[in-house]
Amino acid sequence: MPAPPRTIPSSLALRDVRWLRSSYSTGANNCVETARPATGPLAGLLAVRDSKAPDGPALLFSPDSWAEFVTAVR
Numbered sequence: 001m002p003a004p005p006r007t008i009p010s011s012l013a014l015r016d017v018r019w020l021r022s023s024y025s026t027g028a029n030n031c032v033e034t035a036r037p038a039t040g041p042l043a044g045l046l047a048v049r050d051s052k053a054p055d056g057p058a059l060l061f062s063p064d065s066w067a068e069f070v071t072a073v074r
Helices: 063-073
Strands: 007-009 032-035 046-050 057-061
Touching: 046 063, 057 063
Parallel strands: none
Antiparallel strands: 007 057, 032 046, 046 057
């Protein structure tokens, strides 16, 4: 089985997921949004996109790599 891609177009493969915005967002559309695809080849990964570009690319993270990232930036 090939490894999943690291980025994917939000407007195509992730149009049916529920995107969540940080509660720290100011409403000025200047943060990131996350989604967890529940089905298909991206299930179990975390998608992250720029809230200013909802049709742009999303980065894909495994749960472990996202947890490591969050720990590192804290």
